[in-house]
Amino acid sequence: MKKIRLFETIKQSPRWESFRRMWYKFSRSPLSIAGLVISAACIFIGLFAPYIVPYPEHAGYFHNYADAFISPFQNSNYIFGTDEYGRDTLTRTMLGFQYSLTMAGVVLSLVVAPGVILGLIAGYHKDRWIDMVIMRICDIFIAVPPLVLALAICSVLEPNVFNAMMAVSLMWWPWYARLTYNVSSAMRNEYFVQAAEVMGASTFHIIFKEILPNCLGPILTKVTLDVGWVILIGSALSYVGLGAQPPTPDLGTMVADGGNWMPDFWWMSMFPALGIAIIILGFNLLGDGIRDMFTE
Amino acid sequence: MRTYIARRLGFVLFSLIGLSILVFYLARVIPGDPVLMMVDPRTSPAIIEELRHKLGLDKPLYMQYWFWLQDVFRGDLGFSVYTKRSVTSDVLEYLPISLELVILAALMEIAGSFILGVLAGSHAYKWPDNLVRILSYIGISIPSFVWAIIFQLIFAWQLSLFPTSGLLSSNVLKPPRVTGFTSLDSLIAGRFDAFADVIWHATLPALALCIGGMTQDARIIRSGMVENKDKEYIAMATSQGLPKRLVMFKYLLKPSIIPAVTVMGMDIASMLGNAFLVETVFLWPGFSRHAIKAMYRSDLNTIIATVLVIGLIFAIVNIITDIIVAYLDPRIRLMERGE
Numbered sequence: 082m083k084k085i086r087l088f089e090t091i092k093q094s095p096r097w098e099s100f101r102r103m104w105y106k107f108s109r110s111p112l113s114i115a116g117l118v119i120s121a122a123c124i125f126i127g128l129f130a131p132y133i134v135p136y137p138e139h140a141g142y143f144h145n146y147a148d149a150f151i152s153p154f155q156n157s158n159y160i161f162g163t164d165e166y167g168r169d170t171l172t173r174t175m176l177g178f179q180y181s182l183t184m185a186g187v188v189l190s191l192v193v194a195p196g197v198i199l200g201l202i203a204g205y206h207k208d209r210w211i212d213m214v215i216m217r218i219c220d221i222f223i224a225v226p227p228l229v230l231a232l233a234i235c236s237v238l239e240p241n242v243f244n245a246m247m248a249v250s251l252m253w254w255p256w257y258a259r260l261t262y263n264v265s266s267a268m269r270n271e272y273f274v275q276a277a278e279v280m281g282a283s284t285f286h287i288i289f290k291e292i293l294p295n296c297l298g299p300i301l302t303k304v305t306l307d308v309g310w311v312i313l314i315g316s317a318l319s320y321v322g323l324g325a326q327p328p329t330p331d332l333g334t335m336v337a338d339g340g341n342w343m344p345d346f347w348w349m350s351m352f353p354a355l356g357i358a359i360i361i362l363g364f365n366l367l368g369d370g371i372r373d374m375f376t377e
Numbered sequence: 378m379r380t381y382i383a384r385r386l387g388f389v390l391f392s393l394i395g396l397s398i399l400v401f402y403l404a405r406v407i408p409g410d411p412v413l414m415m416v417d418p419r420t421s422p423a424i425i426e427e428l429r430h431k432l433g434l435d436k437p438l439y440m441q442y443w444f445w446l447q448d449v450f451r452g453d454l455g456f457s458v459y460t461k462r463s464v465t466s467d468v469l470e471y472l473p474i475s476l477e478l479v480i481l482a483a484l485m486e487i488a489g490s491f492i493l494g495v496l497a498g499s500h501a502y503k504w505p506d507n508l509v510r511i512l513s514y515i516g517i518s519i520p521s522f523v524w525a526i527i528f529q530l531i532f533a534w535q536l537s538l539f540p541t542s543g544l545l546s547s548n549v550l551k552p553p554r555v556t557g558f559t560s561l562d563s564l565i566a567g568r569f570d571a572f573a574d575v576i577w578h579a580t581l582p583a584l585a586l587c588i589g590g591m592t593q594d595a596r597i598i599r600s601g602m603v604e605n606k607d608k609e610y611i612a613m614a615t616s617q618g619l620p621k622r623l624v625m626f627k628y629l630l631k632p633s634i635i636p637a638v639t640v641m642g643m644d645i646a647s648m649l650g651n652a653f654l655v656e657t658v659f660l661w662p663g664f665s666r667h668a669i670k671a672m673y674r675s676d677l678n679t680i681i682a683t684v685l686v687i688g689l690i691f692a693i694v695n696i697i698t699d700i701i702v703a704y705l706d707p708r709i710r711l712m713e714r715g716e
Contacts (some may be wrong), residue, residue, distance in 0.1 A: 221395030225688045226650030233680050236672035313520050344534035354523040362518030
């Protein structure tokens with residue numbers, strides 16, 4: 082009984098009402114729904130790849146030369162064909178989703194919180210020394226394309242998946258700081274912030290209870306879009322051999338390995354490449370949908 | 378305008394110095410003792426100490442940074458373990474070849490996004506608009522190195538319309554080096570065959586570099602045009618009987634491209650990063666590919682130089698973008714004057 086009453090209360094709250102309106106707006110756009118479906122499917126594959134792929138043993142050092150170089154759509158056992166060791170391309174591509182999404186998950190969970198907090202602090206203290214310090218440090222990291230510095234870091238350290246994640250994380254937080262800074266510094270002189278100041282609210286309260294909730298829209302949009310971009314950078318790092326190392330079934334590594342067998346055995350790199358494209362497309366459509374949802 | 382640019386320059390200079398500290402720390406401190414990396418492990422401690430003193434590595438870190446920075450400003454980026462030459466001469470040799478590609482890609486991006494954007498904006502909600510919308514989703518979701526592989530597969534391997542890789546065909550002689558830009562050198566030498574050959578080789582990689590940004594910018598130009606179309610000043614210009622084309626290009630397009638120019642600048646600057654991958658696919662003998670090779674061999678001086686040089690070019694492109702935006706947008710110019 083109690084649970085039902087709680088649900089009734091939630092349903093009457095204004096927050097639920099605004100959520101329902103946003104969902105209505107989101108669901109009106111077929112592209113946003115497509116984005117939601119594609120990203121959900123990608124996450125599902127990423128989470129359960131080892132259990133649903135046809136040949137889980139094809140992930141690492143495995144060879145079955147009898148089945149090597151099978152073209153796609155020829156053999157019903159290997160719909161997407163096999164590589165030079167006879168490993169199933171479909172299996173490895175699906176396992177690649179796991180690596181890519183893990184990378185995106187780790188990087189984003191590392192960078193979003195510090196980036197947003199620094200951005201909020203700098204935005205609230207706009208034009209004071211703390212703003213200058215934080216934002217100029219951000220400028221340093223933004224002074225080169227993220228890929229270049231990530232490549233440099235990975236090459237100085239040992240190239241592997243862990244270091245690739247650390248390098249990308251190090252490059253990524255300033256973008257959150259800058260985004261949050263832009264949104265929160267514009268909000269600095271709004272009446273609700275001034276009201277809270279007049280009432281003697283603490284800086285902590287103003288930053289996290291007054292300003293942060295109003296920044297959530299752009300931050301959530303960026304997080305969604307960034308899933309695609311982090312995966313892109315990660316696969317780029319492994320493509321040039323400075324990220325995940327073979328035989329890891331990483332999408333970028335697979336595209337690179339398949340590149341050695343171009344053009345005759347094109348499927349070895351084209352299907353993993355298609356996998357990257359589908360993830361980026363899905364999260365981009367979803368991100369666009371979320372952005373539209375938050376804009377009035 | 379002048380204060381605006383001066384302030385931008387100051388910020389850029391500051392972030393470049395910060396970048397140099399970052400990269401110095403990255404390449405000189407994190408990997409371990411540079412002297413031990415240099416010498417044979419059996420060298421006696423006395424010789425190691427002597428070498429350390431000779432190279433100035435026994436001094437505190439900030440002194441080492443200061444000496445290193447002085448060297449950088451003198452144009453001495455150190456010695457490359459990989460090519461066994463000075464890094465500066467490597468940079469001078471390879472950088473123009475990369476810039477050639479990036480500049481061609483930038484020109485293609487600007488031209489393409491204008492054509493597509495104006496087409497979509499002037500036919501909003503009709504089929505050209507939808508086509509550009511679909512193209513933009515395809516363009517954004519396929520990374521540049523995958524475009525490179527797709528183009529190579531289709532246009533080079535299957536259709537043989539373009540060469541698969543390299544800078545020049547094997548039967549075309551390289552023009553004598555004057556500027557380092559192969560295309561420019563061919564024109565200086567009057568070798569139009571070589572010029573055409575370079576452009577022919579650069580087309581696919583440049584297209585792969587610019588296609589993502591191009592479709593995005595087209596969308597931005599399009600939405601700017603659609604947004605501004607309903608403004609009153611356009612209605613006034615039209616009702617005064619100004620020719621449609623004049624209204625379109627002078628009054629509608631100019632404010633609509635301002636947001637696109639900013640994004641375009643960022644795209645062109647980030648091409649320097651993507652060039653690392655595209656050059657690898659097309660075996661383009663440029664700076665990025667050289668840097669990747671140096672990275673495999675942990676050639677620290679080249680890695681430092683790569684980050685610094687790309688940071689410098691990135692900064693130049695950003696300043697140029699700011700100047701263009703300030704020129705296009707009178708609000709920025711006048712705001713600075715009013716202050």
